[in-house]
Amino acid sequence: MAELVFEMPSLGADMEAGTLVAWRVALGDAVRRGDVIAEVETEKGVIDVEVFADGVVSALLVEPGTKVPVGTALAKLETGGTAGSGAAPEAGSGSSVGSGSGSSESVSESSASVSESVSESVSESVSESESVSESVSESVSESVSESVSESVSESVSESVSESVSESVSGAGARAGAGARDFVRVTPAARALADARGVDLRGLVGTGREGVILLADVERARERPVEATPAARQHARERGVDLTQVRGSRPHGVIGREDVARVASTAAPSPVDASPESRMRAAIANAMARSKREIPHYYLTHTVDLSRATVFLETRNAGKPPEARVLLAALLLRSTALALRKHPELNAHWTEGQAAPRESIDLGLAISLRGGGLVAPAIPRTDTLDLDALMAAMVDVVERARRGALRASEMAPGSLTVTSLGERGVDVVVPVILPPQVAMVGFGTPARRPWVVGDVVVPRPVITLSLAADHRVTDGHLGARFLARIASYLESPETS
Amino acid sequence: MATFREAIRSAMRQAMREDPRVFLIGEDVGHYGGAFAVSRGLLEELGPERIRDAPLSEAGFTGAGIGAAIGGMRPIVEVMTVNFALLALDQILNNAATLLHMSGGQVSVPVVFRMTTGAGKQIAAQHSHSLECYFAHIPGLKCLAPATVQDARDMVLGALADPDPVCIFEHALLYNLEGALDEEAAPADPWRAAVRREGRDLTLATYGGSLGKCLDAAAALAADGVEAEVLDLRSLRPLDRPAIAASVEKTRRLVVVDEGWRTGGLSAEIITSALESSFYALDAVPRRVCTAEVPIPYAKHMEEHALPKVAEIVAAAKEALRG
Structure with missing residues (x-):
């Protein structure tokens, strides 16, 4: 275990001092060579300062806002080695600065000279009679080894005690860091949990002092989530993943209070907050989890809407406004039909694997007037004809904005469709709503130059986008799925 | 014989x-x-x-x-x-x-x-x-x-x-x-470790005079339903590191029994080798049963007390089963 002092760097030949603006690390953080650990203000502005070794921050010596000369110790890092479980010997080998190395040299010198004198006295004793010489040589080696250990312990005692105190303070810093987010788990159990996507914080270890063993992770994999109905509803409302909640009820069943505890730690939203801020917290949870866990891949595809436009105009001609079908319904229906052909995208990622879904229930991202977003599912979307689908959409949007959605509709659907058509953007790059494994976005339909044969003509076009979970599908399948939606839009009468 | x-x-x-x-x-x-x-x-x-x-x-x-x-x-x-x-x-x-x-x-x-x-x-x-x-x-x-x-x-x-x-x-x-002694046999390769007893629950790695204790401990553990593998290292230098890794990766638990002292001893090298090769396979802290850190006493009861004992090996093995 070596310690490294991180000094105010010279960030230019003429720099004499710098102001520490901010620490980017905290005590106990593990840092890697190249990480930015501080911001330093110089004549030239604020500069990110990188660390040049791997280690753990064991001390921050300068407060932000302080101006110090180049070369001033700013922080200490512990590099290499493991946590100091003990003792002087380890510490003695650690510190390699100043007086430490000097004294260790003198130790090796003195022991070398002693061992020479031993071999001398031994060779002298050879000539003596057998029985005597053995005992003599043994007693010589004994007394010599004693004096060696004495002189050694004397000369190193200073450097040892120095480095001991250092290692002790270092260990304290590590312990502080460890208490923050440290699960006692065996390497094998951790590896399996990683492979299966099991959250170790949700497990109860059966090993000594609660250590999570391999068998605990295996059991977690086998046991389905057991939660009370209230807990399930609360989890939905708050965007909490039940697989990551540890149940406190008998037999590990998750209660509402368990969900509330996780939700309150996951996002800073007091229980008595307004509905808006609660919804914001739920969105924050779901989206943060999505970006944290889901390896998204993205595809976009621009489609000519001429035929779809004509199709809808023909269909709507002479009908009262409430009986007309809007493009949104056609987009949704095309998506539902395409999903039939690519059931791999109709799945939920739970407990480390994709679970296929039976029915196609597209979620519809609806932005609320007061801010926020809900994504209710339209049950069996693919079985609804355009009129029925249009009616369902109108109904669900209206109730969503009124806050009258049914709980069943709030269960996560197959995949969610988002359209920012009204907002005029060209392309939506969606963020998948967990536990779904894909999301489809529609940009604003717009007239654009379009090449038909050898001629550029104005055409209404729309850009479709797909965000999909790379754990479940690959881009090849995603591309076929988007092409399928496009083909339905290009031949709307067949859908 | x-x-x-x-x-x-x-x-x-x-x-x-x-x-x-x-x-x-x-x-x-x-x-x-x-x-x-x-x-x-x-x-x-x-x-x-x-x-x-x-x-x-x-x-x-x-x-x-x-x-x-x-x-x-x-x-x-x-x-x-x-x-x-x-x-x-x-x-x-x-x-x-x-x-x-x-x-x-x-x-x-x-x-x-x-x-x-x-x-x-x-x-x-x-x-x-x-x-x-x-x-x-x-x-x-x-x-x-x-x-x-x-x-x-x-x-x-x-x-x-x-x-x-x-x-x-x-x-x-x-x-x-x-x-048994076969005086006609071609000598076995001395540089390879030998599995003296197969087991799936933990590895007892040892050599020389402690092999018998480990086999006795494995028999006692088997009576409790624990299948210990006993690995006779045979060569102390070079260590048969692949054999240590293979056994530990199979059983996920390691107890080293070494009549040497613990500090700076062979048991430390064996465990480090297992950590270096097989860290992510481990389901328990590696343990060691060594001689007490004293000069070996003369008095019979004290000498016995200082040396690794079958009961200690069994206890260490059972501890290892709990992570």
Whole structure:
């Protein structure tokens, strides 16, 4: 275990001092060579300062806002080695600065000279009679080894005690860091949990002092989530993943209070907050989890809407406004039909694997007037004809904005469709709503130059986008799925 | 059936009959028959040129053996116990282990050092320590620890066949061990560890005099439904690291039993090797059962108390099952 002092760097030949603006690390953080650990203000502005070794921050010596000369110790890092479980010997080998190395040299010198004198006295004793010489040589080696250990312990005692105190303070810093987010788990159990996507914080270890063993992770994999109905509803409302909640009820069943505890730690939203801020917290949870866990891949595809436009105009001609079908319904229906052909995208990622879904229930991202977003599912979307689908959409949007959605509709659907058509953007790059494994976005339909044969003509076009979970599908399948939606839009009468 | 002692004697006899370069030198190996009676009868059988009594100077006769090896012979140097081999450590380290390197590969030192190790005979601290790790620390030296009667023979022959200096550590309590001995067999490769008992729940890694304790512990554990694998390391340098990794990756738990002291000992090296190769396979903290960190006591009950015991091995194994 070596310690490294991180000094105010010279960030230019003429720099004499710098102001520490901010620490980017905290005590106990593990840092890697190249990480930015501080911001330093110089004549030239604020500069990110990188660390040049791997280690753990064991001390921050300068407060932000302080101006110090180049070369001033700013922080200490512990590099290499493991946590100091003990003792002087380890510490003695650690510190390699100043007086430490000097004294260790003198130790090796003195022991070398002693061992020479031993071999001398031994060779002298050879000539003596057998029985005597053995005992003599043994007693010589004994007394010599004693004096060696004495002189050694004397000369190193200073450097040892120095480095001991250092290692002790270092260990304290590590312990502080460890208490923050440290699960006692065996390497094998951790590896399996990683492979299966099991959250170790949700497990109860059966090993000594609660250590999570391999068998605990295996059991977690086998046991389905057991939660009370209230807990399930609360989890939905708050965007909490039940697989990551540890149940406190008998037999590990998750209660509402368990969900509330996780939700309150996951996002800073007091229980008595307004509905808006609660919804914001739920969105924050779901989206943060999505970006944290889901390896998204993205595809976009621009489609000519001429035929779809004509199709809808023909269909709507002479009908009262409430009986007309809007493009949104056609987009949704095309998506539902395409999903039939690519059931791999109709799945939920739970407990480390994709679970296929039976029915196609597209979620519809609806932005609320007061801010926020809900994504209710339209049950069996693919079985609804355009009129029925249009009616369902109108109904669900209206109730969503009124806050009258049914709980069943709030269960996560197959995949969610988002359209920012009204907002005029060209392309939506969606963020998948967990536990779904894909999301489809529609940009604003717009007239654009379009090449038909050898001629550029104005055409209404729309850009479709797909965000999909790379754990479940690959881009090849995603591309076929988007092409399928496009083909339905290009031949709307067949859908 | 033969004893461990007879197996070593048999191997030395065979080697000396087959190869005129082989001879035995050491304290009292001739007329007295060896401090542990390993060479008893060989002087009469093979003559004083092959069985050479040496003056009581470990540095002297060890150096003589090294010189003979450099000169083309294949000497077996018997040192009474590893405790006294410290007096010859200068010869073993600074000459035997280094000359090949320092001569740019021109001078090899094909010498075999046999020495007794271990406690349990109430011969007190100066005769009872297990200092194998001192020698296993040295590059240029190879170290073997036979734990079975067959290995007692095979390792002598394997060591003599090796072009480098080899130390053989014979546990004092094994000399009377009886077991099957095939004197005709081609010697087993001494540098590979051997699984002496298969198991799936944990690995008991050991060598030499502690193998029997581990097998007893494994039997006791089996009565409780725990299947311990017993890995006999056989070679202490080079360690058969792939064998350690393979066993640990199979059982996910490791308990090392080593009669040496714990601090800076072989058990530390074995566990580190397992961590380096197989960290992510482990489902428990590796544990070790070693000798208490005291000079081995003379009094019988204290000596027993200081040494690794079957009950301790069983307890460590059960602890390992809990992570």
